[in-house]
Amino acid sequence: MPFECRGCWHVWQEDYVVRRSEDDHGNEGEVWLSAGLRVPPPSGAICPQCGSEQATTFPDGYLSRHPELIPPVGPAVPDATPLLSPVPKPLY
């Protein structure tokens, strides 16, 4: 579930599962699950960057249309190709 901070426009993602359910009275409700545990809806999600509580969620598929908003995960994988020998050595 992608989030966006309205204070600093920081974008981050948290793993939530939203299950829609109906109770006996036909009222539709949403159950939010994080790591298999029921959690309150993240309407008050706190920005990890500036601490603002003015965070909002993206509609589904938004980030797939704006991949530039997704922060890189972890350090970049170093190029395994050694720089010292750009020409492959002969095998014999």
Ligand SMILES: [Zn+2]
């Ligand atoms: Zn923020």
